[in-house]
Amino acid sequence: EYQTELATAKANLHSVIAEAKAMELEVNRVKDLVSKNVVSQSELDVANAKYDALAAKIQAARSAESSAAINLAYTNIKAPFDGVIDRIPYKMGSLINEGTLLTTVSDIKAVNVYFNVSEKEYLEYVKANQETSEHGQVDLYLADGSRFPSKGKIETLEGEFDESTGSIAFRARFLNSDKILKHGSSGTIRLTNVIDSSLLVPQKAVFEIQDKSYVFVVGDSSRVRTRAFIPKTRTGHYYVVESGLEKGEKIVYEGTQSLKEGQVIKTRLVTAE
Template identity: 50%
Template sequence: MNGYTGVSTLFIVAILAGCTAKSETKEESKSQAFPVIQLSHQNTTLDRDYAGNLEAVQNVEIRARIAGYLDKIMVDEGQSVRKGQLLFQLNAAEYQAEVAKAQASLESAIAQSKSVEVESERVKLLVDKNIISASESKLAKAKMESAKAAINEAKAALDNARLRVSMASIRAPFDGVINRIPFKRGSLIDEGTLLTTVSDLREMYAYFNVSEKEYLTSIKKRLDPNKTTMREVELLLADDTHYGHKGMVETTETIFEGNSGTIAFRARFPNPNHLLRHGATGKIRLTTDVDDALLVPQKAVFEVQDKNFVYVVDNRNRVKTRSFIPRSRVDQFYIVQSGLREGDRIIYEGIQNVKDGMTIVPKPLPSDSLKALYASAL
């Protein structure tokens, strides 16, 4: 009997202990507190980056217009030059000989013309005295016209010879910077040979492509209807650092490229320190104003099978997972497209310790912290 009583007593104690443990666990679950924010619409800005190619406003190939030996190289690679500055000198000896030959031909044509003129005057006197027929006068005039034509032809040949001599001196077409020089002194240069290129680096073009959807939904809204240009844009260099000067989008193509479905834009950036170079790459950052955006902090979101979820807290402080579709990201926030609405309360931090269906103690984020939180996305 005493043994039975002892067993019963232990059994009751165990039951009470289990109930107490369950009660404590339930109470502990109820007592867990998590920071909670209430979603509201905010005005924000959305940054979009596009791959861009940089080109000098002027980038011209310097080619030899005549053949010859390269006598002098007056500049070095990377050197700044001024418009009209002598860059290369080809040997012009044979072209100078052509000038002398053309000069001699001109002098001969002039002398021949004088001889024909004297003969024409003699014929005129004889015709006037009826010594010879009038047809001789016409023949003399024809010889005069032929002599004048020969002079004009000789002058053209001389001008052409002098022009070819001038082509031996190759000068800068504008202020710029010399690029690579592939030939050395003494090289035999053919007509049309590329000697170098000159780039005007004071300003740079940045070309980038935008999809048709983005053009219609966001970028087109920022176009100036009078000038078809946009506001300032930023440039991120290849190392993702911000370029120190902002640019302006000044023009766009009128046709979407068929295969990619994109349209090209061109922005102009100042380049006072010549940091940007022709052929470089970067990212063009366009900033779009978004009104009444519903922002969800990234740290409140978790992904399951490529879907985005948050923990929503109901009026009874119970937690329930809910999926939503983001429109895009801005800084550390998602802009909600669907699935969430203004006024929803979501767990802001500690989501790794939350389970669906549990009851929590919500700790609303202080108004100052909430303002600072959203301010980081504005």
Template identity: 45%
Template sequence: MNFKGLNNLKVEKFNRFSTVYAFLIFPCILLYSCNTGNSKSQVKATLSEIPVLELQTKSIIVPKTYVCDIQAVQFVEVRAKVEGFVDNIFVDEGQAVKKNQPLFQLTSNEYNEIVNSSNAKLMQAKAEAKATALEVERLKILVDKNIISSSELDLAKAQNSVAESAIVEAQSLLQNAKTGLSYTTIRAPFDGIVDRIPYKTGSLVTSGDLLTNITDIDEVFAYYKVTENEYLSYMRDKIEDLENDSASKEEEELSLILSDGEPYQYSGKLETMEADFEKGTGSIAFRVRFPNPDQLIKHGASGKIQMNNMLEDVFLIPQKSTFEIQDYSYVYVLTEDNKVQVRSFVPLQRYGIYYISDSFQPGDKIILEGIQQLKDGMEINPVSVSEKEAYDTLFNSLD
């Protein structure tokens, strides 16, 4: 067998295959090298322009709102005290009334008769008392002349006492009758506004039936609830203010946001609070008084109490510079050797396009934008931006 010829044939075939393989694979290697070089250059160019913000402490006023329930300073249910038909309605729903102004008139014939009967009984009792008094005077003369015994005089005096007590009883009955008659005319208990009138003329009402409501809304109360921790913070601040002879917290003026989102033009004053915490929620209600000269606010309205809360030595962290993983918030912090490092922080609350936090130190530098391209430990070429530039960048990104 010619082994030499066979080996030469195998070498020739291998050389032809190597040539074809090299021809096919070389463009791929060249294309991959170009793409890799472009990718690295792009990453390097992007990372060299990463904006960095240096953090400084701030003292800011943060508005905080509480849902509140608004009630009139005076709100009274006007109910019938006696039974009768509605003879007259002197007012209309929504009408302003004055104290003691007549609102409704119920049938009064029956009560007029009771008054007349009671008055007649009083007159009869007075006449009987007068007759017994004359009898006593007459018997005194006879006793002085020793014509009759003193026992008859004592009996006449006793009868006079009974007659005088009958006068007192008759007067009481007459007064009760007049009071019942007065209940047939229902009057306004104070200056206010008439609410809905469910009964119309001719309706039969019984004692206790609701005729309408009267509300005085020249001023209104706004009740809002705070947590036990907020209550303790408020009380400690109040005690500290009193010890320092400064203005009392009760003089603090609060703002009211109406249900349409518009601020109320008048400020209110915190007056008092409930005595106990509410079971189940652990909250306690505060009361704020607001003037209402234009009567814009009605009884039962809703709104929000807005308070200004001063936060000192805190940091404003742009929300765009953060990311979350399993309910934890993170930012990229720049180290001294220009490498980025992931750091978690605790947001106290939102403040516009920022988070408020106290988890940093003055001078810490965070990555402002481009956090999607970063990895922990990656080296960058940072570009420092001012707070104003950072705000403008973040604000413009919202458009």
């Protein structure tokens, strides 16, 4: 329909231009006759008036052609950026209403990843990265367990915790040059805390009583005593000790289930896995 309207407008413009050219020749002919006193001036005035009317029609025809071209251009949908287009559920000729969503185009050269962390994890991260907490780097592990090749940069975090979940939301941006990430993808974010000169305790050596963490410390005469300690965080198979244990102390690595307070044991040094 819009193509037909444009074609009709073009044809009408060409027709009016042709009429105007013919009228221009007529005006010149009448001018010559008037100069020879063959016809009166009034005939020339009539010819000029007809020519002016055709000139106005040309302007109107040009406007009609321009309007038809604009309407036709509106039928070509262009995205303001390059991206990946989603499925289009409509076939050619389908009836749709104004405001109907045709499809979705996603710019996935760089992707925003949203994730939430608990208040405890947030505080641990901020304390360990006080200078870079708002713009630190994070790792993304995909649904298959593989690590996404590019590191993400934390861009923003919300100003308050969600009272219903006790968590706070972060947003990190990842460059996605290989277009691996898609809109709606899922994965796991890993925040990295930099800890210097910390004391680590293997998880295997730790047991819990009423939500407190304990280890068996080997004292004088190889006698074991239970010792509570406060873990700062957990990394891999180890606890990072905040307080309760000192460097150089010996702890029982395995076999804690069968030990009793004050029991004398035979020890040997082992390397934790």
